[in-house]
Amino acid sequence: MSKPELEFHLPDGPWHTPAGAGPGVEERVLADDPGHGSRTALVRWAPGTDSSAQGVARHDFWEEVYLIEGAMHDLTLGQTFTAGMYACRPPGMPHGPWTSQDGVTMLVITYPEPGPGAG
Template sequence: MSKPEREFHLPSGPWEVPAGSAPGIRERTIAADADGSHRTAIVRWAPGTDTSSSGVAVHDFWEEVYLLDGGLRDLTLGETFAKGCYASRPPGMPHGPWRSEEGVTMLVFTYPRSPDH
């Protein structure tokens, strides 16, 4: 499936709480295919957001994340990542939990595992 063809525009969809997310996390989908398996979203974490209670995240889809503003700390790795950092996570890759003292805004792409991988 393909995402819709759109020229430059100001995304105007609602800010929503992702299912199962920690308090303080909101996202706005800016593009998605018909079944939602290929998505692009802006994700915002409020200052002080902490995903420790959710533990390490693992999912069955690809996820690419580019930090647009702010930063977050990976509590497992003990490293802090700031504006301009990028992550590419294949299905099954453990990551997090995270804490963001100052808040963070990120561009997130998700898409399914290819049938041959």
């Protein structure tokens, strides 16, 4: 199984709170391949969202994030990141926690670490 073949269209799937997400976080899945572990989603944080309760995040998959609108502040780095900025995080990379005073919308793409001999 792989992500579905989709030509240009207006995504209209529901916004929902992802498992383990804190208050104020919602996502709209654009394409998903649960069998392979790949996912593309729009993620939005409501104004005032604070992920401090979840602490520093680390996960076992690649994550690419492009900020579409708004801004988020990394409490560990003491830096604010704004629309147009991009991050590429390998598995295990620590990031966050975050706050977003005015809200933020981002494109998030996740995929697994390639296995031995892949590439």
